Amino acid sequence: MKRMSLTTRMSLMFMLAVTAVLTVAGLSFSNLSRHHFKMLDQQALNEKLISSQKILTGMSSINQFSEFKPELEALLGAHRDLTALIIDGDGKLLFADPGPVNVPEKFRTRINKDLWEWSDQRQMYRGMTSQISIVGQDKPLTVILVDDVTQHMAFFETLERWFLIGLVICALVSAALGWMVASNGLRPIRQVTEVATSMSAKSLKERIPLTPVPKELQQMVLSFNAMLSRLDDAFVRLSNFSADIAHELRTPVSNLMTHTEVVLSRKRNIEDYEDTLYSNLDEFKRMGRMIDDMLFLAKSDNGLITHEIKSINLLEIVEKLIEYYRLLAEDRGISLAVSGKGCATGDVLMLHRALSNLLSNALRYTPEGQSITIDVQQKELSTVIVVENPGTTIAPQHLERLFDRFYRVDPARREGSPSNAGLGLSITRSIVEAHDGKIWCTSTDGKTAFHIELPSIQLPTA
Amino acid sequence: MRLLVAEDEPKIGTYLQQGLTEAGFNVDRFTNGKVALQYALSEAYDLLILDVMMPGMDGWEVLQKVRASGKDVPVLFLTARDRVEDRVKGLELGADDYLIKPFAFSELLARVRTLLRRGCSAPSQTHMKLADLEVDLLKRRAIRSGKRIDLTAKEFALLELLLRRRGEVLPKSLIASQVWDMNFDSDSNVIEVAVRRLRAKIDDDFEVKLIHTSRGMGYMLDAPDSESE
Numbered sequence: 001m002k003r004m005s006l007t008t009r010m011s012l013m014f015m016l017a018v019t020a021v022l023t024v025a026g027l028s029f030s031n032l033s034r035h036h037f038k039m040l041d042q043q044a045l046n047e048k049l050i051s052s053q054k055i056l057t058g059m060s061s062i063n064q065f066s067e068f069k070p071e072l073e074a075l076l077g078a079h080r081d082l083t084a085l086i087i088d089g090d091g092k093l094l095f096a097d098p099g100p101v102n103v104p105e106k107f108r109t110r111i112n113k114d115l116w117e118w119s120d121q122r123q124m125y126r127g128m129t130s131q132i133s134i135v136g137q138d139k140p141l142t143v144i145l146v147d148d149v150t151q152h153m154a155f156f157e158t159l160e161r162w163f164l165i166g167l168v169i170c171a172l173v174s175a176a177l178g179w180m181v182a183s184n185g186l187r188p189i190r191q192v193t194e195v196a197t198s199m200s201a202k203s204l205k206e207r208i209p210l211t212p213v214p215k216e217l218q219q220m221v222l223s224f225n226a227m228l229s230r231l232d233d234a235f236v237r238l239s240n241f242s243a244d245i246a247h248e249l250r251t252p253v254s255n256l257m258t259h260t261e262v263v264l265s266r267k268r269n270i271e272d273y274e275d276t277l278y279s280n281l282d283e284f285k286r287m288g289r290m291i292d293d294m295l296f297l298a299k300s301d302n303g304l305i306t307h308e309i310k311s312i313n314l315l316e317i318v319e320k321l322i323e324y325y326r327l328l329a330e331d332r333g334i335s336l337a338v339s340g341k342g343c344a345t346g347d348v349l350m351l352h353r354a355l356s357n358l359l360s361n362a363l364r365y366t367p368e369g370q371s372i373t374i375d376v377q378q379k380e381l382s383t384v385i386v387v388e389n390p391g392t393t394i395a396p397q398h399l400e401r402l403f404d405r406f407y408r409v410d411p412a413r414r415e416g417s418p419s420n421a422g423l424g425l426s427i428t429r430s431i432v433e434a435h436d437g438k439i440w441c442t443s444t445d446g447k448t449a450f451h452i453e454l455p456s457i458q459l460p461t462a
Numbered sequence: 463m464r465l466l467v468a469e470d471e472p473k474i475g476t477y478l479q480q481g482l483t484e485a486g487f488n489v490d491r492f493t494n495g496k497v498a499l500q501y502a503l504s505e506a507y508d509l510l511i512l513d514v515m516m517p518g519m520d521g522w523e524v525l526q527k528v529r530a531s532g533k534d535v536p537v538l539f540l541t542a543r544d545r546v547e548d549r550v551k552g553l554e555l556g557a558d559d560y561l562i563k564p565f566a567f568s569e570l571l572a573r574v575r576t577l578l579r580r581g582c583s584a585p586s587q588t589h590m591k592l593a594d595l596e597v598d599l600l601k602r603r604a605i606r607s608g609k610r611i612d613l614t615a616k617e618f619a620l621l622e623l624l625l626r627r628r629g630e631v632l633p634k635s636l637i638a639s640q641v642w643d644m645n646f647d648s649d650s651n652v653i654e655v656a657v658r659r660l661r662a663k664i665d666d667d668f669e670v671k672l673i674h675t676s677r678g679m680g681y682m683l684d685a686p687d688s689e690s691e
Contacts, residue, residue: 281678288564289647323616324642327655353646360648 006189007182014178019171026163030156037152038126042115045128045145048082051075052143056086056132062141065094073097081148089139103127103144117149124150188214192221204232237404244406248290248422252283293423297405300430308347314376314383314454315341317352322374325359334363335371342376342383344454346435351454354431355385357424358450362389365448382437383456388449399441403429428452463578464488464506468498468524469513469540474563478511481567482574495519502528507535509577511570512557514541514548522555529556536577540565568633568679575630590625593685595664595672597625606668616641617660624673624683633680657681 004012055071076084077097085103086095107116110129117126127146134141195208207225210218263276299305315338322336329336344351362372366389375386394402401407406422432439437454465482469475470493479491490505492498496518502510510528512521525537539552539560552560558580559573590597594607602618604611613621619641624632634653638644642652657673665671674682 278678284564285566285678288566291564292562292647320643324638324644324648324652327659328652331655349645352644353648356644356646356648 006186007179010182010185011175011178014181015171015175018174019167022167022170026167030160030163034156037149038115041126041147041149042128045115045126045147048076048084048145049128049130049143052084052086052145053130053132056134056141056143059134061136062088062134069095076145079147081151083146083148085142085144085146087142087144089137089141094141103146108142108144122150123148124153188212188217192217192224196224199228204228204235241405245294248406249287252287256280256283290423293427294405297423297426297430300427300434303434305350305430305434309345310348312344312346312348312351313341314344314351314385317348317355318374318376318385321352321356321359324356325363328363329372332363332366333369334366336374337371338374338376340376340378342378342385342456344383344435344437344456346454350431350434354428354452355387357428358387358452361424362387362448362450365389365391367391378456381455382453385452385454386449388447390446391448393446394441394443394448396443399443402441403439463508465490465509465511465574466498466502466505466507467491467511468495468516468521469493469511470516471513477567478570481571485571487574493517495521495524499524499527502535503531503533509574510535510537511574512537512539514539514543514552522551525552525555525557536580538570538573538577566633566679568631568676569635572627572630572633572636572680575627590622592625592628592672592683593670594668595625597621604664606664611663613660613663616656617663620656620660621664621683624681628683631676631680631682637681653681 052072052075055068055075059065059068072084072086072095076082084095084097085093087108088094102120104118107118107127107129110116115126115128117124119125125146126149127144129145130143131140132143192208192213195206199206207228208221210221210225213221259276259279263272296305318338322338326336359372359374366372370390372387372389375388377384377386398407403425405426407425408422429439432452432454435454437452439450439452442449442451463486465487467475467478467482467489469478469491472493475491475493479489482489490501490507492501493516495516498512498516499519501507502524510525512524514521516524521539521541525539528535528537536558537556539557540563541548541552541560542563549560558577561570561573588598588600590599596605597603598605599622602613602615604613604618604621620637623637623640634650635647637653637656638648638650641656657675661673665673670686672683672685674684676682
């Protein structure tokens with residue numbers, strides 16, 4: 001089922017709320033006034049009944065009735081709507097003013113002080129019955145007072161009809177008002193939607209302006225803008241990456257082409273050909289390695305480097321790596337020092353590779369005769385590995401981007417061995433992030449340090 | 463030694479055949495999976511090299527059928543796809559090793575030799591000798607021309623590896639993996655330094671050089687007069 005539009009929903013609810021309030025108010029008003037009228041009627045009838053009783057008890061015998069009649073008429077005849085009947089014990093009508101009314105039998109005998117009401121066809125009556133004992137009579141007289149309340153009732157009916165009509169009109173008007181309020185109130189949403197709809201890959205730089213947006217929507221707009229920034233960032237990275245791949249592959253391919261063509265341009269001796277093939281082989285190896293690295297990064301971007309989770313002694317890994325790199329370090333008079341200890345969970349081979357890249361990187365930039373320190377610190381919730389080497393201080397604006405693919409602090413320089421394509425640190429970061437860790441770089445006073453923080457959840461030892 | 467190569471890409475196939483033939487193997491090459499399977503079942507090969515993607519029948523199916531027929535011949539997979547599931551699948555089906563394209567030929571050769579050697583476990587030697595170089599594996603001692611050579615543990619391990627596989631060009635990646643347990647693409651300059659140091663101890667003072675560099679491919683230990691296998 002299609003959901004109702006927000007505007008429709010809001011106007012409907014508005015209408016329902018108004019109708020409900022009006023109905024409750026109307027019903028209470030109607031009931032209260034009915035009750036009030038009834039009380040008034042009862043009071044009036046009661047008074048008359050008491051007065052007639054006084055007159056009638058003043059008689060010494062029933063024969064005096066005609067003497068009292070004018071008095072009764074004066075009392076009871078004043079009201080147009082009031083009818084009074086006095087019946088003697090044998091059922092004979094003694095008095096009827098203004099004329100006899102057909103009072104149902106059951107009310108004639110109901111002599112308590114209750115108000116009773118009945119209606120015949122169009123008329124509606126309220127009445128009271130009382131019995132008065134007269135001296136010398138064994139059977140009491142029955143006095144019946146009847147009030148014709150047809151007009152009251154007609155008034156209530158009219159009132160209710162108008163109230164109903166008013167209610168319907170109010171409901172319609174409130175629906176219309178609700179619709180106006182809702183569509184006005186929802187206008188900012190529509191504006192936000194319009195901006196969002198107009199977004200495309202090319203306009204990822206646009207942001208939804210925050211100032212005209214009401215407070216309730218600001219959080220949503222902020223999240224949306226944040227999402228746009230992330231998308232834009234990823235998009236820019238992706239396009240840069242493709243451009244970088246093209247560029248990085250173009251260099252070796254053009255080297256290969258030029259070299260091969262030059263060598264083939266005239267006859268040479270066998271050593272020259274051999275030389276060319278060897279140099280081509282180096283170039284091919286470099287390209288092959290770059291493809292491997294890029295595939296690795298692509299896989300890690302898609303969360304495909306499924307690593308096995310094991311408890312790992314980081315110090316062991318570092319010591320193994322130091323043993324490997326010691327030869328290279330000694331060759332350049334660099335000393336390697338390791339301190340501390342710590343554990344992490346993850347894939348041994350991956351972490352090995354990540355740390356190997358850092359160490360290899362550090363060796364590349366450390367001046368001869370200096371020393372690299374590796375510190376493993378076990379903290380409460382994490383393990384931090386710091387690889388620190390002396391070397392040129394890296395400017396702060398480069399620190400964050402150091403882990404970007406193919407990023408070089410100095411674009412004109414290709415540091416170190418030709419196999420260094422600028423992917424090592426990216427790979428290290430991918431691996432660290434696949435382990436839910438963090439990596440960052442600090443560089444001050446001629447010392448550069450790479451920090452890796454890995455969560456150290458202890459696995460139950462199998 | 464007779465090898466079967468099933469590879470539909472003509473260039474790689476031809477060069478594989480040439481390279482392996484020149485390395486002393488007898489190579490039959492097929493470009494169709496079905497034909498390759500027929501031969502694999504009817505002839506006696508020492509090793510199968512299978513490409514995954516092939517017309518007729520893919521490498522996995524060939525492997526499955528070969529294993530189903532009860533043949534225990536070692537199988538090496540070549541694949542352009544490097545997905546973990548692919549590797550797991552290959553190994554589950556009973557492949558012995560896999561190589562991801564692009565690969566270095568020296569790497570392939572080293573792996574082929576490893577697989578072929580696996581079947582006939584070398585007698586546990588305690589002494590090895592090459593020209594005037596003698597190595598005592600138990601005492602971990604090397605002597606050349608009667609002169610004791612002091613080696614570090616890793617240098618000894620490197621020498622032992624080169625000696626066990628004398629006459630073979632060992633790629634740097636294989637040396638890094640076997641001696642230092644670096645099972646990923648690591649800084650290969652380290653191997654250069656390690657070999658240079660070993661060479662300084664083993665070769666520098668002697669007329670006859672035993673350690674040879676195969677440029678761009680790797681290192682080999684061999685006496686000049688001994689014939690290659």
